[in-house]
Structure formats: structure tokens, C-alpha cells
Amino acid sequence: MIPLLVLLPAGAALVGLGVRGSLPVSRAVAVGAALLTALLAVVAVVVVDPGSVATLPGGDLQTGGPGIPLAVGTDGATKAVAVVVALVAAAVQAYAAWYLADDDRYAVFAATVSLFTAAMLLLVHARDLVVLLVGWEVMGWCSFLLIGHWSRRPGARRAAHKAFLVTRLADVGMVLGVVGLSVGAGTTELGAVVGHWTGPSAEPALRAVLMSLVVVGVLGKSAQLPFSDWLPDAMEGPTPASALIHAATMVAAGTVVLALLLPVLALAGPARWLLAVATGLTMVLAALLALAQSDLKRLLAWSTVSQVGIMLAALAAAPPTERGRGGPSAGPGLLHLYSHAIFKSLLFLSLGWLGLLAGGTAARALRGSAWQVPVAGAGFAVGLAGLAGVPLLVGGVSKEHVVEAAWDAARGGDGPARVVTGALLLTVVLTAAYAVRALLVVGARSAGREGSQDVGSPDSATEPADSARRVDGIPTDLPDASPDRAPEPGNAATVGVSAPPAVRVVVAVLAVLTVLGGLVTLTGAFDLPGFSVLWALVTLLLVALGAAAAWLLGRGGDLAERLPARLVTAADDGLGADRAYLAVVARPVLGLARLVAFLDREVVDGYVAATGLAARAAGGLGARASRPERPSVGLGLLAVGLLGALAVGVLAWS
Numbered sequence: 001m002i003p004l005l006v007l008l009p010a011g012a013a014l015v016g017l018g019v020r021g022s023l024p025v026s027r028a029v030a031v032g033a034a035l036l037t038a039l040l041a042v043v044a045v046v047v048v049d050p051g052s053v054a055t056l057p058g059g060d061l062q063t064g065g066p067g068i069p070l071a072v073g074t075d076g077a078t079k080a081v082a083v084v085v086a087l088v089a090a091a092v093q094a095y096a097a098w099y100l101a102d103d104d105r106y107a108v109f110a111a112t113v114s115l116f117t118a119a120m121l122l123l124v125h126a127r128d129l130v131v132l133l134v135g136w137e138v139m140g141w142c143s144f145l146l147i148g149h150w151s152r153r154p155g156a157r158r159a160a161h162k163a164f165l166v167t168r169l170a171d172v173g174m175v176l177g178v179v180g181l182s183v184g185a186g187t188t189e190l191g192a193v194v195g196h197w198t199g200p201s202a203e204p205a206l207r208a209v210l211m212s213l214v215v216v217g218v219l220g221k222s223a224q225l226p227f228s229d230w231l232p233d234a235m236e237g238p239t240p241a242s243a244l245i246h247a248a249t250m251v252a253a254g255t256v257v258l259a260l261l262l263p264v265l266a267l268a269g270p271a272r273w274l275l276a277v278a279t280g281l282t283m284v285l286a287a288l289l290a291l292a293q294s295d296l297k298r299l300l301a302w303s304t305v306s307q308v309g310i311m312l313a314a315l316a317a318a319p320p321t322e323r324g325r326g327g328p329s330a331g332p333g334l335l336h337l338y339s340h341a342i343f344k345s346l347l348f349l350s351l352g353w354l355g356l357l358a359g360g361t362a363a364r365a366l367r368g369s370a371w372q373v374p375v376a377g378a379g380f381a382v383g384l385a386g387l388a389g390v391p392l393l394v395g396g397v398s399k400e401h402v403v404e405a406a407w408d409a410a411r412g413g414d415g416p417a418r419v420v421t422g423a424l425l426l427t428v429v430l431t432a433a434y435a436v437r438a439l440l441v442v443g444a445r446s447a448g449r450e451g452s453q454d455v456g457s458p459d460s461a462t463e464p465a466d467s468a469r470r471v472d473g474i475p476t477d478l479p480d481a482s483p484d485r486a487p488e489p490g491n492a493a494t495v496g497v498s499a500p501p502a503v504r505v506v507v508a509v510l511a512v513l514t515v516l517g518g519l520v521t522l523t524g525a526f527d528l529p530g531f532s533v534l535w536a537l538v539t540l541l542l543v544a545l546g547a548a549a550a551w552l553l554g555r556g557g558d559l560a561e562r563l564p565a566r567l568v569t570a571a572d573d574g575l576g577a578d579r580a581y582l583a584v585v586a587r588p589v590l591g592l593a594r595l596v597a598f599l600d601r602e603v604v605d606g607y608v609a610a611t612g613l614a615a616r617a618a619g620g621l622g623a624r625a626s627r628p629e630r631p632s633v634g635l636g637l638l639a640v641g642l643l644g645a646l647a648v649g650v651l652a653w654s
Contacts, residue, residue: 001044002054002072002125005082008037009089010118013111020107027097030110034090037117041086045079053127067187073127076525077334081256082124084338087513088248088345089117091506095349096240098503103238109149113244116142120249124256129178129188132260136174136253140167140221143250146241147234159236166230170220177213180206181264190260197264204267211264211271218254219275222308224282229577232301239352242297246304247345255311255337259330266320266328276316276416280423283309287430292560292571296438297361300347303387303434306427307344310402311336313424317406317417331527332401338526339398342517343386346510350380353499353507354442363441363558370442375499379507381439386514388435388547389428391540397518399428401528404535425542432546437559440550 012033019025053073061068074082093113100106116139123135148160182188184206185196197207218224223231231251235242245251258265258275265271286306293299314333321327351361353376358365370377386395403424409417521528553559560568570576 001040001048002052002074003056005037005040005044005086006056006072006118006122006125008040008118009033009114009121012037013115013118016107016111016114020111023106026107026110030107030114031090031093031097033114034086034093034117037121038083038086038090041079041083041121044074045083048074048079050075050079056131066182066185067189068130069128069187069189070131071127071189072122072125072131074125076523077259077331077527078124080338080520080523080525081334082121084341085117085120085124085248088341089113089120089244091345091349091510092240092244094502094506095243095352096238098500099240099352100238105149109146109238109241112142112145112149113240116146116244116249120253123253126260127190129182129190129193132190132257133175133178136217136221136257137171139250139253140164140171143167143234143245146245147237149237149241153236156236159230159233163230163234166227167220170217170227172217173213173215173220174217177210177217180210180213181261184210194261194263198267207264208268208270211261211268212274214257214261215265215271215275215278218258218312219278222251222254222312223305224278224309224312225285228282228286228305229574229581231305232298232574233578235295235297235301239297239348239355242301243345243348243352246301246348248341251304251308252311252337252341255308255315255333258312258315259334262315262318262328262330265315266318272316272416275312276419279309279313279316280419282306283313283427284423284430287427287434289571289574291430291434291437292563292568294364294560294568294572295362296351296366296441297348297355298572299434299438300344300351303431304340304344306431307336307340307387310399310424310427311340313420314402314405317409317414317420319409319412319414319417329405329527329529332398332405332529335521335526335528336398336402338520339386339394339517342510343383343393343395343514346379346507346514347383347387349503349510350376350383350507353503354380363560366442367558368442368444371445375504375507377442379511380442382511382514384435384439388432389539389543391536391543392518394514394517396539396543397521400532400536400539401521403428403539404532405529407535408529428539428542429546429549432543433550433559436547436550437554440554441558 012029015033016026016029019029051073053071056070056072058070061070093110096106096110096113100109103109119135119138119142121135123132123139126132126135144160144164147163148156150156151160181193181197184202185193187193196202197210220227223229231246234245237245265275283306286302286309290299290302290306293302311333314336315330318328318330318333351366354366354369354373355361357372358369360366370380382393386393389396389399391397391400403421406417406421406424410421520526521531550559553562573579
């Protein structure tokens with residue numbers, strides 16, 4: 001059944017491309033296959049035994065080197081993650097069928113989403129490093145296609161290329177790390193790889209290097225420092241694509257990879273320190289940037305960067321031996337992946353709906369929009385509560401377990417856990433603050449949007465997003481408050497805000513799961529420490545502190561509008577990361593390329609051309625010397641040759 005769970009959405013991608021000429025058929029294939037995949041994932045929870053392993057078609061390859069079994073398997077946590085991935089993918093497909101109803105490339109988009117889903121499910125069930133790497137790379141390719149779906153826009157093309165180049169750069173580390181782990185173990189089978197590198201024969205220094213390379217690859221795909229800036233720019237993709245990439249695939253994939261390799265990571269001290277420092281800095285910085293964003297869609301993007309940091313931090317804080325548990329547990333990190341997939345998909349899909357009404361996703365445009373579409377507004381509010389970590393909601397349950405596990409390891413003297421714990425506590429406060437800020441914006445009683453464009457105006461329908469504050473994708477100086485983000489081209493703008501029942505059901509189901517999804521902890525699917533009343537109260541106090549601060553500062557207006565204009569500008573610019581990329585990477589590389597081209601053209605080609613000219617000149621002289629009409633020259637050369645031979649003979653005789 002596990003191979004079928006992967007092959008079903010992959011087959012839907014191929015069929016969807018084949019029938020792309022018929023919109024109704026392509027829509028039926030995409031949505032139908034997604035719903036069937038979600039149903040199959042739920043059935044697998046019941047009928048597939050934990051720990052079972054299967055081989056993909058064509059598996060057990062014999063290469064003459066490491067064995068490649070191409071194995072897939074499952075356990076309790078894998079089942080839960082697979083269900084939420086399939087469920088979010090189905091919600092995105094149903095939503096996109098409405099949201100992109102007027103898009104002439106909808107069929108291609110839906111097929112890409114199906115392939116993306118298959119790649120993530122393949123990675124989740126991977127029990128072989130080659131299988132894992134295939135899912136990892138296919139997701140990177142699909143993210144490029146989804147972010148650049150509106151490729152007629154320069155901003156979308158640039159965002160797609162940026163995401164591809166940044167993540168591919170980091171993937172060099174992932175590939176090197178995976179190859180090194182496989183070669184060292186003599187196989188790509190996950191259990192054997194983990195067994196070898198946690199055994200006494202493993203070289204600690206080499207293990208640390210290889211796992212550090214894997215961590216670099218994870219940091220890139222997960223948009224953690226120093227690779228974090230590509231994810232907010234990925235907002236150039238359609239809202240359904242953002243929901244999928246941010247919620248249940250791509251950026252969450254790194255958490256799955258490190259969870260599978262956690263016993264090895266726990267013994268690789270330098271790799272743990274690298275992960276702890278990177279995620280600690282990222283989760284706090286991204287939360288601060290989210291707090292000051294003038295566009296709520298980019299607020300959610302920076303929120304994703306921060307929340308993925310929490311997932312990974314839970315793994316960085318897992319020491320080799322946890323007190324009372326025997327070994328490191330990936331349960332808290334995977335639980336937060338599960339909960340984040342639910343509430344973040346709800347947030348993106350609800351915001352996309354509100355954005356259709358408001359004519360954009362800028363804070364000014366969305367002010368008071370929740371009252372115009374109560375279903376979307378209520379869904380957005382519930383999603384924000386889950387994001388903030390309100391106790392008993394799915395986000396509150398997962399955050400409490402992450403904080404508790406990190407604190408327990410820190411109390412035992414673990415260095416990376418101490419770094420992570422401090423960052424986590426601060427991030428909980430900041431997350432509650434920016435969640436309440438977003439709630440106050442959409443829930444404001446006044447729906448006036450000073451300076452915003454009319455929803456139906458030609459400019460708002462055709463002008464690229466962020467056109468007033470980004471030139472060729474590079475942020476420019478902003479006024480005191482950013483202009484409204486224009487509607488996404490090719491979306492369901494002509495459909496209006498009256499969504500079909502399917503979309504309302506999607507929002508309602510995700511909202512219910514955000515409220516009740518924490519009950520999954522009662523099933524034992526995730527390996528978790530026991531529930532702590534103390535840390536539940538501490539988390540509640542931290543959430544209340546952040547919420548109260550945002551409420552007091554944001555009463556009567558948007559909190560971001562009360563911040564210094566320079567701070568908002570810097571936040572919208574991502575602290576100038578784009579300019580830094582250009583100054584530190586792009587321009588030096590282009591300059592070096594121009595220098596190499598100059599040397600190749602003027603120096604290397606010059607020597608080659610000179611050699612060619614000399615050869616041509618010598619050949620010309622020889623040709624002229626041997627022409628039949630000049631016999632005197634030939635006789636002269638013959639005489640010189642004879643005299644030379646005679647001289648050599650005389651010298652030899654003497």
C-alpha cells in the first residue's frame with residue numbers, strides 16, 4: 001500500500017498533463033486523485049503495520065558498490081505526517097480549482113501539485129537514502145515551477161530562479177553528506193546507515209563532517225539562516241502554491257530528513273551546534289521581521305521561516321541520551337511539523353480568500369476584511385490562534401512539547417539545547433504578538449483602506465505585486481506605509497468572493513483540525529515526553545504576554561504603522577538580504593565571469609589566433625616557394641640541400 005500511496009499522485013500528475021487541454025477533466029483528475037490519496041493515507045493508518053517495509057518497483061539495485069534496496073516504510077509518526085500531507089494537498093487542489101479558475105495554465109499547476117505531493121510522500125516514507133534524495137530533489141524542481149507559475153511576470157521568474165539557485169547551492173552539502181554516509185556504511189538502507197554511523201567503528205570526525213553537510217542542505221531547503229530570504233520572495237507564486245510549500249512540503253522536508261537520521265545527528269556535536277545556532281537565530285529574527293511586515297502574506301512567509309526553525313530546533317536540542325528515555329526523540333519536532341501543516345495551510349487559504357475581496361494582501365487593504373467574508377475571517381482567526389500557540393489548540397500542544405523537551409535537555413547541561421531553549425521562549429512571545437497584530441488588522445471595525453486601489457480598477461488587476469516597492473525583485477525605499485499588494489494575476493478575480501461549497505468545506509475542516517488536531521497525541525503516534533502542566537502554564541503566560549503587548553500597541557490601528565518607517569522599510573526589505581546577495585555573490589561572480597571571458601577572448605584566443613596566423617604565413621611561403629612557374633627557386637633549394645649534405649659528409653669523414 002505504501003508504494004501505491006506515492007504512485008497515485010505521481011500518476012495523477014502524468015494524466016493531468018495528458019488531459020491539460022480539457023479544464024473540467026484536468027480539474028477532476030487533480031482533485032479526485034488528491035482526495036483518493038488522502039483517503040488511502042487514512043486507511044494506511046489502520047491496515048499497515050508500524051515498522052513494515054516495502055520495496056519500490058525496480059528496487060534492490062546491484063551497482064557493484066553500496067547496495068540500493070529502494071525501500072519505503074512506515075511507523076506511527078510517519079503515518080500521521082503522511083495523513084496531514086495528503087490532507088493539505090487535497091485541500092490545496094480543491095481550493096486551487098476555484099482560485100485559479102481563470103488561469104490558462106491551471107492544468108499544469110494542478111499536475112505540478114500532484115507531483116509535489118508524491119515527492120513529499122516518497123520522502124516521508126523513505127527507508128533508503130537514494131529514495132530520500134529523489135524525493136528531496138523532485139520537490140526542489142516542483143517548487144521552482146510553482147513559484148514561477150506566472151512566468152509572464154519578471155518578479156515571479158526572478159523569485160523562482162532565486163529559490164532554485166539558493167536551495168541548489170545548499171543541496172551540494174546534502175548530496176555530499178548522503179553519499180558519504182552511504183559509502184561509509186556500504187549501503188543506502190537507512191537502518192544499516194544509522195547502525196554503522198552510531199556504532200563503535202564510526203569515525204567521529206568524519207561523522208561530524210558528513211552530518212554538518214546534511215544540515216547545510218536542510219538549512220537551505222528549510223529557509224534558515226543564511227538561506228532564509230528566498231522563501232518570502234516565493235510569495236510571487238499563487239496562494240495555493242504558497243499554502244502547499246509553506247505548510248506540508250518543501251520547507252518541512254528537512255525536519256523529516258533529520259528525524260530519520262536523528263541518532264547519527266545526536267552523536268555529531270558540531271552538526272548539532274550548527275543546527276542549534278542557525279535555527280535559534282532564524283526563529284527570533286524571522287519573528288521580528290514578521291511583526292513589522294506591511295504585507296500580511298509576507299508576514300505569513302516570515303512566520304513559516306520562524307516556525308520551521310522551531311521544528312528543527314527540537315531536533316537540535318535532542319541529546320544522544322535523553323534523561324529517562326534512552327535515546328533521542330524526534331517526536332516533538334515531527335509533532336510541530338504536523339500541527340504547522342494544519343494551521344499554516346488554513347492561514348494561507350483564508351488570507352487568499354480575503355485578499356480577493358480586498359484587492360491585495362497589504363495590511364492597509366485587508367483592514368476590516370474579516371467582517372466582509374465571515375467564513376474566511378473566522379478561519380483566519382482560528383489559524384492565528386493555532387500559530388500563536390493558544391493552549392489545547394494544535395499549535396499550542398506542539399509548542400508546549402517542543403519547549404518542554406528542549407528545557408529538559410538544557411537542564412541536563414546540553415549546550416545546543418540551552419541555545420535553543422532561550423530562542424524558543426522569546427519566539428513564543430514574538431509569535432503571539434504578530435499573530436494578534438494580524439488579527440487586529442483583519443478584524444478592525446473600520447474597513448476603510450486609505451490609499452488603497454479600488455478592487456476593480458485596471459491598475460489593481462494588472463499591475464504586478466509589490467510593483468511600487470520592488471524593482472526587478474530588489475526592494476526599494478518605501479514611504480511611511482507600503483502601498484497595497486495588487487491582486488495576483490490569473491486568479492479567480494472575476495469569480496468574486498462568493499466561494500463554492502467545496503472551498504468553505506476546506507476552510508471549515510482545517511479550522512476544526514486546528515482546534516482538535518492536538519488529540520493526535522493521545523494515539524501515541526509521536527514519541528513524546530509526558531504532558532507537563534507547568535510548561536503548559538509557562539507557555540500560556542508567554543503567549544498572553546506577547547498578545548497583550550500587541551493588543552496595547554495596536555489598539556485603534558495597525559501596530560506596524562506605529563513603528564518607525566525605517567524599521568518597516570527594513571523589514572519589508574528582509575534587512576537588505578537581496579542587496580547583500582547582489583553585492584557579495586552576484587556582482588563578484590558576474591565580474592569574475594566577465595574577466596574570464598575577457599582573458600579567453602583577448603589572451604587565450606590571441607595566442608591561438610597568432611599561432612594560426614604564423615602557420616598560415618609559413619604555409620603561404622612554402623606554397624609560393626614550390627610553385628611550378630618558379631623552377632629557379634626549386635633548383636636553388638635543391639643546390640642548398642646538396643651542399644648541406646656534402647658538408648655533413650666531409651665533417652663525418654674527417
